[in-house]
Amino acid sequence: MTVSGIDRLHSQLSKLEDLFPGYLTEIVEGSIVMNPVRAFHGRTIQRLWSIVEGQLPPGWAIVSDVAFPFDDANEFCPDLAVIPAEAEAENRAAYPADLIELVAEVVSPESVRRDYEFKPRWYASRGIANYLVLDPLQGHIVTMWNPGPDGYRGRDLIPYGPDLSVDTSLGKLTLPTGQLPVDPKAADPS
Template identity: 30%
Template sequence: MGALMSVVPPEPTWPVPPERGWIADDLDRLPNLPPHTELIDGNLVFVSPQSNFHVYAIRLLEFGLVGARPSHLAVLREMTVTLGTRDRPEPDLLVVRREAVTGDRQTTYRPEDVVLAVEVVSPDSEERDRELKPRKYAGAGFPHYWRVENESGELVVHVFEREAATGTYMPMGIHRGELELEQPFPLAIDLTDPQRWL
């Protein structure tokens, strides 16, 4: 009998950037990109596997936002926003104007559609979610931004509002236990037990 041949799995192939760098439309054209790939400054950003905390936090806030949002707004999970030719980030949650939702094949939104962006910080996204993305979101005109942190197992929401005069975010509060706000619309979300949404 012939010798058994060992089967070697193929090496992964990574997209090679064009000389000009990637552009926003490339996210819709490149085959086999990992889920939730973002474009930041012309670079593809691949996210690490999500933790249970990340999943719980998104679900808790998504349900709370859906339950409180007025009818002219829509709540979306993990959809991109095209900020410009070289930037197409994917916030964990978005609140957009309902008229901006154009159909089931839509893959991105415009900055002027966004009312609120929410990012849940992961170990691999700390710098992006705390510094880079807030600057880009404020520069693009998003009126509201929430940064969600895991502080020793406690879900904590840092709330920011864009100041028109400076075009930057101003801190509006740090919420533990309950997130109770009047802007961008009245809501109250119990933050104490995200696992109840499993």
């Protein structure tokens, strides 16, 4: 796809987002995917942002729901991505995926397969060192690390509750998972 083709696609996505406020729009496997944003989804992102931002070393910043094109058929808008502060200061609508140092997605009923199966392969293929999947539906977090061409080689599932330490290329991050919202219909995490 040419640059003008990508720009045209971004323009179409922007129009869709304007027509359907409250929906996150991405391109996944060549299809435009729209998901409603729920309260627990937004609250999880806000809390994670607050937790991570205070622990980042100088020179790094957080972006949320901005586009990261991976190829002509896949453009993701991660719930939270850590990129160089210099790039974030450009205030762009889209950034190269290679800038991402850490990425996090919050699971919604519509995104389970994409967040757990599809996106890990793409994020790992770009060498993104750490991928976090926060799941308020199940009350747990999945940490993925050691990226390879077919996905992440390391993976842990931790129920919400205790503080979680994640070793990243940015340093150790401590996530107090007990502060994250859990859907009342979620399975008991204990």
